[in-house]
Amino acid sequence: MKKMINHVDNVVREQLEGVAKAHPDLAVSLEPAFIRRARLPGNKVVLISGGGSGHEPMHSGFVGYGMLDAACPGEIFTSPTPDQMVECAKQLNTGKGILFLVKNYTGDVMNFETAVEILHGDGMKVQVALIDDDVAVKDSLYTAGRRGVAATVLAEKILGAATEAGYSLEQCSTLAKRITNHARSIGIALSACTVPAAGKPGFELAENEIEFGIGIHGEPGIKRATFTDSDTTTREMMERLLDNSSYQRTVRRWNGDLGDWQEENWTTASLMQGDKVIVLVNSLGGTPLSELYCVYRKVAEILEQRGIIIERNLIGAYCTSLDMQGVSISLLNADDEMLSLWDKPVNTPALRWGC
């Protein structure tokens, strides 16, 4: 393994030190680890995300005006711990409420839920928004239910704009649920990533093999498939994405009045002709931008054939899996409110416009 790192134990810490030096608008805490906006307006809902490191720019690269107020990074592919979220939330508390945006992985969900209970005990108003957009598998190595993957980037942008626009915690929470129920993603890998502490690729693929339905930690998906060309694989990914079989699950939501968890039944909405979407074609790290445009070309053609309208797109490496070669495609069936929030100014290291 050759990587531009020093000792494997210091990978996340040294990355945070780099972020601190590079971005004076951000404040970095090393112990416990979190990255926050250095200055925060006092009258907004606070949006915090987090998760294992190794998916950069997600989440730390999305901290700033119009997107996340803070991100809590765990070690590589490892959930952050409740003390990170608690300390971060306390530092940023505006009294308007904290919304934790959490990708659906068992460890992340458990730790964020613990933080919610602790903060509630301290009298703070807090809620969890769950993202579970990965259509590849229901229940997997690290997850009950669908995994949370690249649509998280879209959720962070839209919810960040909503908090900036003065939405209440309840309004943000409702919007978050709507985003999750209108988002879907799928990924494939051409090669495995190398976790620094492991020192070698997580799995081996034959010369003509891909992992279809890969997760962002290299966990297996639907099948090992034979790779012929980009168009064939893109078509298969789109077929899976556009499959409208119903996806229902029970989601735990925090009831601040009762101070307890309650279960809700959620259903992912169908994607129909005439719907408007935001498309994210995302590199898992090692796949060059040029190949993403080859994929986007086919995605756009297929959506045109289905009468689905691409309103916005984002093409690049936004939710990665270290140096993995591979691609994911996300579709967010976006209503006018989401589109309007998408277009609002944003000023973060990895996503910036209008500022």
Place this chain on the structure above:
Amino acid sequence: MKKMINHVDNVVREQLEGVAKAHPDLAVSLEPAFIRRARLPGNKVVLISGGGSGHEPMHSGFVGYGMLDAACPGEIFTSPTPDQMVECAKQLNTGKGILFLVKNYTGDVMNFETAVEILHGDGMKVQVALIDDDVAVKDSLYTAGRRGVAATVLAEKILGAATEAGYSLEQCSTLAKRITNHARSIGIALSACTVPAAGKPGFELAENEIEFGIGIHGEPGIKRATFTDSDTTTREMMERLLDNSSYQRTVRRWNGDLGDWQEENWTTASLMQGDKVIVLVNSLGGTPLSELYCVYRKVAEILEQRGIIIERNLIGAYCTSLDMQGVSISLLNADDEMLSLWDKPVNTPALRWGC
């Protein structure tokens, strides 16, 4: 070789088709190949760059308001041909002059110079700005003199803002010369890239080896070196970058009044304590953002020790070499005029702020 491409002969074409579908502000010509702003104000100098494909987002990702007016992509790692530049320049001609921004590679320089002569013959006002920022080697596989690499991104941003601000062709040309004489870059590779038509990596490195001073086409640099860790390699790169031994060369410049080339002697300026720089820490494609921040951390520390002030930074994959794992560092010794132009709004697929 597994890549998200179809037939190797169509790689550049299908990428351009993707760009055309993704970015309605851009107009794409497939034959001859170029990407241009769909609408251009009639009263500005036209800034056009180009070069072999495989370095994306450079150059096509930098076409848009405040940066390039057009880019002419060649096949992978192959210079575009004069007919591309000529047709592109004719379509965009505003009468205020055309500035070709050219990375110093023998093939590129020759073809852009041919285009200059043809356009001059057609009565157009035209000039070439040469970028030769790579301190690794003087004269190399494809180049007489230093190679043009990642500082091109900085030049494109600053010159794009200058053309937008109403600079004349002569003013742009003078500014371009100043940028080149104040820019320096160096790169290292941890692994080779795979050119689609070749089907396998361009070279092999042992488990603990890096190519120090790599070019953006995988051409060799200063030495094969033993890799120990990021800090050691970054320190060696910075020593090479901060070496102030004089670099003088003779540059051909077009004299539009005489209709002929003239030679000028150029000297790269020294970098001194108290100087202000724009730093670009750039992934050659396969190196994740997290590692770039580890490198940036050390770069910032070394510059602080030298009393050199980082005024702006850019960290990401901007000038790549397909899927090569590696990093380059560029320093532009920027005066107040360059910094002010750097900060101006830009709206391109790969670099966007203030719009």
